[in-house]
Amino acid sequence: MTSPAEIPATARQSERLGELIEERIVTGVYPPGTRLDEQELADTFGVSRTPVREALIQLASVGLIEIKPRRGATVPEVGADRVCEMFEVMAELEAMCGRLAARRITPSEQLALQEAHRACEAARDANTPDIYYQLNEIFHQRIYEASHNGFLVEQATALHRRLRPYRRLQLRVRNRMATSFNEHQAIVDAIIKGDSELASALLRAHVTVQGERFADLVATLRDFKAGT
Amino acid sequence: MTSPAEIPATARQSERLGELIEERIVTGVYPPGTRLDEQELADTFGVSRTPVREALIQLASVGLIEIKPRRGATVPEVGADRVCEMFEVMAELEAMCGRLAARRITPSEQLALQEAHRACEAARDANTPDIYYQLNEIFHQRIYEASHNGFLVEQATALHRRLRPYRRLQLRVRNRMATSFNEHQAIVDAIIKGDSELASALLRAHVTVQGERFADLVATLRDFKAGT
DNA sequence: CCTGGCTATCTTGTATACACAACGGTGATT
DNA sequence: AATCACCGTTGTGTATACAAGATAGCCAGG
Numbered sequence A, B: 001m002t003s004p005a006e007i008p009a010t011a012r013q014s015e016r017l018g019e020l021i022e023e024r025i026v027t028g029v030y031p032p033g034t035r036l037d038e039q040e041l042a043d044t045f046g047v048s049r050t051p052v053r054e055a056l057i058q059l060a061s062v063g064l065i066e067i068k069p070r071r072g073a074t075v076p077e078v079g080a081d082r083v084c085e086m087f088e089v090m091a092e093l094e095a096m097c098g099r100l101a102a103r104r105i106t107p108s109e110q111l112a113l114q115e116a117h118r119a120c121e122a123a124r125d126a127n128t129p130d131i132y133y134q135l136n137e138i139f140h141q142r143i144y145e146a147s148h149n150g151f152l153v154e155q156a157t158a159l160h161r162r163l164r165p166y167r168r169l170q171l172r173v174r175n176r177m178a179t180s181f182n183e184h185q186a187i188v189d190a191i192i193k194g195d196s197e198l199a200s201a202l203l204r205a206h207v208t209v210q211g212e213r214f215a216d217l218v219a220t221l222r223d224f225k226a227g228t
Numbered sequence C: 001c002c003t004g005g006c007t008a009t010c011t012t013g014t015a016t017a018c019a020c021a022a023c024g025g026t027g028a029t030t
Numbered sequence D: 001a002a003t004c005a006c007c008g009t010t011g012t013g014t015a016t017a018c019a020a021g022a023t024a025g026c027c028a029g030g
Helices: A013-026 A038-045 A049-062 A080-104 A107-125 A129-146 A150-172 A176-193 A196-227 B013-026 B038-045 B049-062 B080-104 B107-126 B129-146 B150-172 B176-193 B196-227
Strands: A066-068 A072-074 B066-068 B072-074
Touching: A013 A038, A013 A049, A013 A150, A038 A049, A049 A066, A049 A072, A049 B049, A080 A129, A080 A150, A080 A176, A080 A196, A080 B080, A080 B150, A107 A129, A107 A176, A129 A150, A129 A176, A150 A196, A150 B080, A176 A196, B013 B038, B013 B049, B038 B049, B049 B066, B049 B072, B080 B129, B080 B150, B080 B176, B080 B196, B107 B129, B107 B176, B129 B150, B129 B176, B150 B196, B176 B196
Parallel strands: none
Antiparallel strands: A066 A072, B066 B072
């Protein structure tokens, strides 16, 4: 039942399936608590259960879903505290990236970083949060890469991806875009100047504030829910 | 009334298989470069290919093996530089654990930490590196837990596991055990005292030195090989 | 009416079967 | 003799079939 020649069919289908399912999880199509029925997923994507299972196992080992023996896979209810913990770690990873980047960044990487930064500026001026959001990811990715630590880049990227949905919630917060950009400016300056400790501290604060804002948001929602 | 659990509850076999294969990888039974034939593994463990595949996929998503489409799974040749990168990240994670632990450790956790530390002391006095090695793991685990960040604990534990084989190499280095213990002592003092920055710095150095020692070891081996 | 146990059914976990791509060997051609 | 092409073998990727455990619904008993 393979689809007509639209996919090279050369790579494992489970690989592609994993990305598809991940996309549906982070975009909220499969909200937390959802039970992921293997047969159902198989029918949905027009494949058999085998690739679906492999995809699920892969997602589980990354922590995106939970598989309990004989009880199937579910999208975990990530508690707010859990997310805060993840932001705490993310802040440290980014701080580390910044510290290393300030020491190791190459001239061409400096250019790439500044270019990404200017792109963010354009999005800010255009007041397009969605665009800014995407460019922001590139900006941070540039910093990761400038750390010249491939393993760190992988870890930071993975966690960044995993936090994406929660960060997305903050897009509409008042003035967040402008504030974010100003913080970016200071970070760029510190890295270019080679001030590793400053870059580290700024990045840690930059990410930490996101975690705190997330916590605020959750608290607000809880109050709202309680007040109903 | 019936005996509750004498059999491992028949959780997924792939789970157990994964641990078995992982064990064989980190202990060097399957050295880097080994090609992992699915059928062969299936025969070895007396199961079919399906659980083996699932175990391999899980190991691959953790980075312990590499799976190339249509070309099977292999134990990757982790370059020395790669391992150094991992140690660099590990140092930072441990530093973070120490910083948080110094601020958040509870009295009972203090006792547990000191107990683990004293156990290490006994192993040092008995001059039993293998025992010390195991107790050292518990010691570090105690610090992780004292950070009161569950996600961080998971990440640190996972990376620690993955670095285990490379750390093991350093067991026989001269005086390593005594030096390690002294460093531990300073770390414990800093955490108990609540000096988060000191604890952080000490732990970073403690782990970094392991990475450097690994690099030295590799360099030595390379020279040795080149001299042949 | 509620509770407790039993069974029916559904879903996961494992095994087997099949399809196709990649690697290696052999033979023919230059 | 060397090179290239063709074919067989091997092993991965996917589908299907089968077995076992878990949940839920139902019936019986208190």
